[in-house]
Amino acid sequence: MGKDKKNKVLMSGNEAIAEGALQAGCLFYAGYPITPQNELIGYMSVHMFEKNGVFIQAESEIAAINMVYGASAAGVRAMTSSSSPGISLKQEGISYIAGAELPAVIVNIMRAGPGLGNIWPAQSDYFQATRGGGNGEYRCIVLAPASVQESFDLMSTSFGLADKYRIPVIVLGDGMLGQMMEPVQLPVASCQLPGKTKKPWALTGCKGREQNIVKSFYMREGDLEKFNLKLQGKYAQIMKNEQEYEEVDTKDAMIILVAYGSMARIAKSAVKFLSGKGIKAGLIRPITLWPFPVKAFQPRNRNICYLAVEMSYGQMVEDVKLAVCGKAKVAFLGRSGGGIPTEEEIINKAKTLSPKA
Amino acid sequence: MDKIYAHPKSLRDLPTHYCPGCGHGIAHRIIAEVVDELGIREKIIAVAPVGCAVIAYDYWDFDCSEAAHGRALAVATAIKRVRRDNIVFTYQGDGDLAAIGTNETIHADNRGENLTVVFINNGVYGMTGGQMAPTSLLSQKTATTVKGRDAQIHGFPLKISEMLALLPGVKYIERTSLHSPQEIIKTKRAVKQAFSNQIEGLGFSLVEILSPCPTYWGMAPRAALDWVRDVVIKEFPLGRIK
Numbered sequence A: 001m002g003k004d005k006k007n008k009v010l011m012s013g014n015e016a017i018a019e020g021a022l023q024a025g026c027l028f029y030a031g032y033p034i035t036p037q038n039e040l041i042g043y044m045s046v047h048m049f050e051k052n053g054v055f056i057q058a059e060s061e062i063a064a065i066n067m068v069y070g071a072s073a074a075g076v077r078a079m080t081s082s083s084s085p086g087i088s089l090k091q092e093g094i095s096y097i098a099g100a101e102l103p104a105v106i107v108n109i110m111r112a113g114p115g116l117g118n119i120w121p122a123q124s125d126y127f128q129a130t131r132g133g134g135n136g137e138y139r140c141i142v143l144a145p146a147s148v149q150e151s152f153d154l155m156s157t158s159f160g161l162a163d164k165y166r167i168p169v170i171v172l173g174d175g176m177l178g179q180m181m182e183p184v185q186l187p188v189a190s191c192q193l194p195g196k197t198k199k200p201w202a203l204t205g206c207k208g209r210e211q212n213i214v215k216s217f218y219m220r221e222g223d224l225e226k227f228n229l230k231l232q233g234k235y236a237q238i239m240k241n242e243q244e245y246e247e248v249d250t251k252d253a254m255i256i257l258v259a260y261g262s263m264a265r266i267a268k269s270a271v272k273f274l275s276g277k278g279i280k281a282g283l284i285r286p287i288t289l290w291p292f293p294v295k296a297f298q299p300r301n302r303n304i305c306y307l308a309v310e311m312s313y314g315q316m317v318e319d320v321k322l323a324v325c326g327k328a329k330v331a332f333l334g335r336s337g338g339g340i341p342t343e344e345e346i347i348n349k350a351k352t353l354s355p356k357a
Numbered sequence B: 001m002d003k004i005y006a007h008p009k010s011l012r013d014l015p016t017h018y019c020p021g022c023g024h025g026i027a028h029r030i031i032a033e034v035v036d037e038l039g040i041r042e043k044i045i046a047v048a049p050v051g052c053a054v055i056a057y058d059y060w061d062f063d064c065s066e067a068a069h070g071r072a073l074a075v076a077t078a079i080k081r082v083r084r085d086n087i088v089f090t091y092q093g094d095g096d097l098a099a100i101g102t103n104e105t106i107h108a109d110n111r112g113e114n115l116t117v118v119f120i121n122n123g124v125y126g127m128t129g130g131q132m133a134p135t136s137l138l139s140q141k142t143a144t145t146v147k148g149r150d151a152q153i154h155g156f157p158l159k160i161s162e163m164l165a166l167l168p169g170v171k172y173i174e175r176t177s178l179h180s181p182q183e184i185i186k187t188k189r190a191v192k193q194a195f196s197n198q199i200e201g202l203g204f205s206l207v208e209i210l211s212p213c214p215t216y217w218g219m220a221p222r223a224a225l226d227w228v229r230d231v232v233i234k235e236f237p238l239g240r241i242k
Helices: A013-023 A038-047 A061-073 A084-099 A126-130 A148-165 A175-179 A223-241 A262-276 A316-324 A343-353 B024-038 B052-059 B072-082 B094-100 B102-110 B160-165 B181-199 B221-235
Strands: A003-012 A028-031 A054-057 A078-082 A104-112 A118-121 A141-143 A168-174 A181-187 A245-248 A255-258 A281-286 A288-290 A305-310 A329-334 B044-048 B063-066 B087-093 B116-121 B170-177 B204-210
Touching: A003 A013, A003 A148, A013 A038, A013 A078, A013 A104, A013 A148, A013 A168, A013 A175, A013 A181, A028 A038, A028 A061, A028 B072, A038 A054, A038 A175, A054 A061, A054 B072, A061 A078, A061 A084, A061 A104, A061 B072, A061 B102, A078 A084, A084 A104, A084 A126, A084 A168, A104 A148, A104 A175, A118 A175, A126 A168, A126 A288, A141 A148, A148 A168, A148 A181, A148 A223, A168 A175, A245 A262, A255 A262, A255 A316, A255 A343, A262 A281, A262 A305, A262 A343, A305 A316, A305 A343, A316 A329, A329 A343, B024 B052, B024 B087, B024 B116, B024 B181, B044 B052, B044 B072, B052 B063, B052 B087, B072 B087, B072 B094, B072 B102, B087 B094, B087 B181, B094 B102, B094 B116, B102 B160, B102 B204, B116 B181, B160 B170, B160 B204, B170 B181, B170 B221, B181 B204, B204 B221
Parallel strands: A028 A054, A028 A078, A078 A104, A104 A168, A141 A168, A255 A281, A255 A305, A305 A329, B044 B063, B044 B087, B087 B116, B116 B204, B170 B204
Antiparallel strands: A003 A181, A104 A118, A141 A288, A245 A281
């Protein structure tokens, strides 16, 4: 994949996600307006046609996700996007997509909740994204970009993973990431050509083959249990193979911040400040929220402390505790409802946790 | 001697899971015959509903997708938009199309999607045990209207086909019935028209089929057919609506 300075453009996170999807061969988008992701649907409404793809402004979030189900069943790369309350409406469809083993990409540019909440950035949909969200036991792969560039880059990854595992992939950003503008280096050639993945299961008309059925209904005794075990096997493979994270100065750190998305950028500044003050601090930034990057928490010095920092009242911190498994101290700092932990708050909290060496 | 009647290629020869006297088997067969006659078995993609007909794909031998309850027309919209050369249809009951999926129904119609809809109206929720449907008649007794449907409490039977006919996106709507051989022949003609319209790219076509549900009407199969003829078609008149 060649890089060219000429291909450096200034974009918002929402636009970068849309452009990333188009360059990854997404040929179907359905969505419904909701703040703070409107630039995404707006970008798609203009540029999808240039790719000869299909754009539909759906009558509801529910219709949009079911359109994605249909397009994916017909074998094309399909996505939808929304923000928190809209993602709640999509949960039925996401469950059906998981149950029918269809690839799909769902973008959630999170806003604060519960209910209508407000349009300020938040990370309070972590549980909903990483635990399934809809009915039944299923998982979505969840990717969390922390910059506009990464928002672009992870779209190709998302569609690749969705096709590889026939699974819904959620891209979990927040209103700050969706709205901020940063330079993005676009690849000279598309990263992944559309239609590369063979989809013999897709609905194309049964010419020259047996009937294909896309379904999640298993009525006969034992059939659903067998199918669910197959899903669990797939999830085990994903947990083994697909953990992604970034580490900053963790090697000798005595305090390790854990943060994802926009929050990780503030945490990174705090790490830099703390290191300047002689406090050995580091950062783990999960890029995959599910599978959670458990391997980033390999046994370390028992005296170290992890500090999970979130724009929520404590959701990812539960995965940190599960990963650490009681072998180190885990602390938490979080705000939600539009409040964002500041660099100063993180530094002050970290100072209280830093072991007096 | 010419063979004038045979088992349709698009219909598997299987024991039925439907109740005695149910109309779904007839409607399935009509679709299979039409698909064979139009030579579209290898191009067709069906969208099956949630309800008694969820496993329609066990009977039809062509590509098929399930859809969540009420979402068939959202699913079908997307399939048709990305595969314009395929023939796409939904098969939906009254609860699916006219209650939980009303929004999807109206908007697919209003967008003028080039789709075919086979709408089975039997005035009751069969799979869940005979509850009131949006199309249940006034005074009809169901599991959730034990004293009969009362307009003041439960509202009126929903004439969704007449509503849909108001929208500019729709090309063709006809209401037919399965209560006699003559009406079955008319139903087949309407279904064929609805598929032919799609093949010709004319736009949204819907056939509403009045269908008997003896089990949840509490009637013998023959009495259920007579009830359609004598009572149901007074509320839901047959014929071309648009």
